[in-house]
Each structure stands twice: as structure tokens, then as C-alpha cells.
Amino acid sequence: MSERMMDALVKTGPVKGLTLTQVPVPTPGNGEVLIKIHKTAICGTDVHIYNWDPWSQANLNPPLVTGHEYVGEIAECGPNATKYKVGQRVTGEGHIICGTCRNCREGNGQWCPTAKGVGVNRDGAFAEYLCIPESNVVPVDEDLDEDLVSFFDAFGNATHTALMWDLVGEDVLITGAGPIGIMAVAICKYAGARNVVITDVNDFRLDLAKKLGADACVNVAKEKPEDYFEALKIKEGFDVGLEMSGSAPGLNQLLSLMRNGGKVSLLGLQGPNTQINWDHVILKGLTLQGIYGRKIFATWNKMIAMVQGGLDLHPVITHHFHYTEFEKGFEAMISGNSGKVVLDWTTKK
Known part of the structure; x- marks a missing residue:
């Protein structure tokens, strides 16, 4: 045969x-x-x-x-x-x-x-x-x-990254407006975040993030996230950070803008020579969590439920x-x- x-x-x-x-x-x-x-x-x-x-x-x-x-x-x-x-x-x-x-x-x-x-x-x-x-x-x-x-696989990456922390009433910074970062905007808003700010240098993708519910879309080649603090009533920095870009400048900007005691999810893969200012981590008491893939199968259950619930x-x-x-x-x-x-x-x- x-x-x-x-x-x-x-x-x-x-x-x-x-x-x-x-x-x-x-x-x-x-x-x-x-x-x-x-x-x-x-x-x-x-x-x-x-x-x-x-x-x-x-x-x-x-x-x-x-x-x-x-x-x-x-x-x-x-x-x-x-x-x-x-x-x-x-x-x-x-x-x-x-x-x-x-x-x-x-x-x-x-x-x-x-x-x-x-x-x-x-x-x-x-x-x-x-x-x-x-x-x-x-x-x-x-x-x-x-x-x-x-694309539930990628949606799962965004879900795992975002839902690592309690988001209710929190101010969230997302660095990197690729599809996963854009989906994370919608997840954070669905899960109760007060403000979600996303950064990138690509206006097309920042416009997409706006459609998914971002409160501020910041092209860091032209402006700074801090420019929005007063309008968004952010006083001490961001409570939660989601690093999606894999960019060393993006990571360092995120760490510098976290409030003391903030929580950070790291999904973007950084280059082998990436350096950060460790004072931002140690003196602020930040919690950093590496994210890989999805929790098997808890993340899948969450993402299916969110879509069926209106996300x-x-x-x-x-x-x-x-x-x-x-x-x-x-x-x-x-x-x-x-x-x-x-x-x-x-x-x-």
C-alpha cells in the first residue's frame, strides 16, 4: 500500500x-x-x-x-x-x-x-x-x-505572564507591543487592573493595543510613560510589570518605573550580554519571575474561561x-x- x-x-x-x-x-x-x-x-x-x-x-x-x-x-x-x-x-x-x-x-x-x-x-x-x-x-x-x-498557545503565554500576580486595582506596565503583549493588555483589563500602559516603537501595534483596552500607548522613541502618570493618577510607579519585548532598554525602563515592592514577569528573551541596574531590583525589593510557556493545564482553563466570559x-x-x-x-x-x-x-x- x-x-x-x-x-x-x-x-x-x-x-x-x-x-x-x-x-x-x-x-x-x-x-x-x-x-x-x-x-x-x-x-x-x-x-x-x-x-x-x-x-x-x-x-x-x-x-x-x-x-x-x-x-x-x-x-x-x-x-x-x-x-x-x-x-x-x-x-x-x-x-x-x-x-x-x-x-x-x-x-x-x-x-x-x-x-x-x-x-x-x-x-x-x-x-x-x-x-x-x-x-x-x-x-x-x-x-x-x-x-x-x-493562537491559543500564544494567548496562553500572555495569560501566564499577566495572571502571575493579583491585578485587581493595580497599575500595569507592559513593555513590548507584539501580539502577546497586546493580548496581555486585554487580559489585565479583564482581570481588574486600574491602568494598563504599554510601550513600543511601532505605532501600528500600539494602535492595536489601544483597541484591546490600553489606557496609554507610549511610543518610547517620542515620549515617556511618566508623561501619563498625572492623568492616570499613578503616584509611586507601577505595581506590576510585564516584560514582553526582549529588549534591554525596555527591561531597564520597566525596572526603573516600578514602585517599591513591585512584581515583574519576564517573558521576553534577553540577549546574553544584557545588563540591568541591580539597585532597581534590590533597593526597591522587586520580585522578578521568569515565565516560560503555560501552566499545564491551569493556564488553558483560565484562558478558555475568559474567552467564554466575554474577553x-x-x-x-x-x-x-x-x-x-x-x-x-x-x-x-x-x-x-x-x-x-x-x-x-x-x-x-
């Missing part, structure tokens, strides 16, 4: 770009399911992979099917995979954990030291079919829009393309004049 083939976006080697080509449809093994992909979204990580930057060179081993943000339906269940039915709508947690290390056994799978990333360390979702362990599957209720679910993330979606037009999607992401870019896999051209 001939092998079944499918379309996929593949990192074929150590070069820039991706290739749309045919690869074998994966066969689900013991405890695994095969998912027919409906829609995918392009993530910042995918842009790193597309550009073949130093991070990608250190973490990928081509050839590899990329992509990790998706929604689809169960197409096949492997041996001993009995929790889900063929045809059921699903997405999935992108980190495949060992389940036996100390962190996994204590409910902190996001810190599993041997976690494997879908679309990074194993074949991913930019394809007609994806194979993952049944334990990673997240069922999708019928009232959830597939466009939104396609609207549709404004963050700026582009739709058929998967054969993926290069246009990556061009939009790389330009910076985009929010989330969704690729449709439901039809062939």
Missing part, C-alpha cells in the same frame, strides 16, 4: 525561509492522536525559525515541519488513546513533557527540563496533519471561534491567508505591521 502524503511547511535545511512540500502523514503511536489541521497561526518563534537566526541555529535540527499554534479535529486515535473521538475539535499544549521529573510530578510541567517543543524539537502543525500525545490534547468547545483557538481578542487578528500563501503571512509578521496572522488549511488550491 502506498504511503499517504500531505502538504507541509518544512525547514529543509540551515537556510532562511520555509518550503511548501509533500511529506508522509504521521502515524499515531501508542497513546497518540492524529489531528487534521483546520487553521494555524504564525508565532514570533516561527519568525525566528523562518529567518534562521542564532536562536534557531542553536535549537533546531532540520529537516523539520514547523508550527505550533493550531486548531483542528481528531482524525485517528492510536493504540490506547481512548479519551477523544474522531471528529472532535481540539487544539493542544505545545510542550511535550516527560511526566516523571520532579517538576512534572509536582504540577509544574512548564519547567520540565526535557520538554520537547512541537514544531521546534519535533514535527509541528504547519501541515495537513499533526501527531501529538493524547495527554497534550485540549478539547475545543463549539462556542469557541477557530480563528481565536488557532474579545478578535481585534488582534489582522491577516488571513491560505497556507499556500504562507510567505505573505511571514512578510506581514516580519514587517511589524500585523497582529496575529492566521493560515487556513481546510481547503487545497
Whole structure:
């Protein structure tokens, strides 16, 4: 019998770009399911992979099917995979954990030291079919829009970062108005923050953040967050900081603007030579928390509940393309004049 083939976006080697080509449809093994992909979204990580930057060179081993943000339906269940039915709508947690290390056994799978990333360390979702362990599957209720679910992975990063701290009545500073930072604006407002201020140098994305509910959108090439303190009644600095930019100047500005005793989530990956003024941390008594991925599966429960409770993330979606037009999607992401870019896999051209 001939092998079944499918379309996929593949990192074929150590070069820039991706290739749309045919690869074998994966066969689900013991405890695994095969998912027919409906829609995918392009993530910042995918842009790193597309550009073949130093991070990608250190973490990928081509050839590899990329992509990790998706929604689809169960197409096949492997041996001993009995929790889900063929045809059921699903997405999935992108980190495949060992389940036996100390962190996994204590409910902190996001810190599993041997976690494997879908679309990074194993074949991913930019394809007609994806194979993952049944334990990673997240069922999708019928009232959830597939466009939104396609980027729940990234929404989870924003949720984990923002909800690390009590936000009720607090003043929040977000550095970095990428799609995750923009989503964090909406989460913070939904969770009860008094003011949410976001900084960047990209006016397009700052305008998107305004649509998601930001109280002040600050282009730091032209103005300062402090310029808004009086209007927002911020007296001692920000209570909560969310560092999403991966920018050393952004991180240092955030630390300088925190009030004494403030709480800071660090999601953006900083360069190896990043320096900070430690007086801001020590003398202010700041709490810094590194954030990686999502809490498995507490973050998923929170994000689904927020969307079903009225949190609207549709404004963050700026582009739709058929998967054969993926290069246009990556061009939009790389330009910076985009929010989330969704690729449709439901039809062939």
C-alpha cells in the first residue's frame, strides 16, 4: 500500500525561509492522536525559525515541519488513546513533557527540563496533519471561534505572564507591543487592573493595543510613560510589570518605573550580554519571575474561561491567508505591521 502524503511547511535545511512540500502523514503511536489541521497561526518563534537566526541555529535540527499554534479535529486515535473521538475539535499544549521529573510530578510541567517543543524539537502543525500525545490534547468547545483557538498557545503565554500576580486595582506596565503583549493588555483589563500602559516603537501595534483596552500607548522613541502618570493618577510607579519585548532598554525602563515592592514577569528573551541596574531590583525589593510557556493545564482553563466570559481578542487578528500563501503571512509578521496572522488549511488550491 502506498504511503499517504500531505502538504507541509518544512525547514529543509540551515537556510532562511520555509518550503511548501509533500511529506508522509504521521502515524499515531501508542497513546497518540492524529489531528487534521483546520487553521494555524504564525508565532514570533516561527519568525525566528523562518529567518534562521542564532536562536534557531542553536535549537533546531532540520529537516523539520514547523508550527505550533493550531486548531483542528481528531482524525485517528492510536493504540490506547481512548479519551477523544474522531471528529472532535481540539487544539493542544505545545510542550511535550516527560511526566516523571520532579517538576512534572509536582504540577509544574512548564519547567520540565526535557520538554520537547512541537514544531521546534519535533514535527509541528504547519501541515495537513499533526501527531501529538493524547495527554497534550485540549478539547475545543463549539462556542469557541477557530480563528481565536488557532493562537491559543500564544494567548496562553500572555495569560501566564499577566495572571502571575493579583491585578485587581493595580497599575500595569507592559513593555513590548507584539501580539502577546497586546493580548496581555486585554487580559489585565479583564482581570481588574486600574491602568494598563504599554510601550513600543511601532505605532501600528500600539494602535492595536489601544483597541484591546490600553489606557496609554507610549511610543518610547517620542515620549515617556511618566508623561501619563498625572492623568492616570499613578503616584509611586507601577505595581506590576510585564516584560514582553526582549529588549534591554525596555527591561531597564520597566525596572526603573516600578514602585517599591513591585512584581515583574519576564517573558521576553534577553540577549546574553544584557545588563540591568541591580539597585532597581534590590533597593526597591522587586520580585522578578521568569515565565516560560503555560501552566499545564491551569493556564488553558483560565484562558478558555475568559474567552467564554466575554474577553474579545478578535481585534488582534489582522491577516488571513491560505497556507499556500504562507510567505505573505511571514512578510506581514516580519514587517511589524500585523497582529496575529492566521493560515487556513481546510481547503487545497
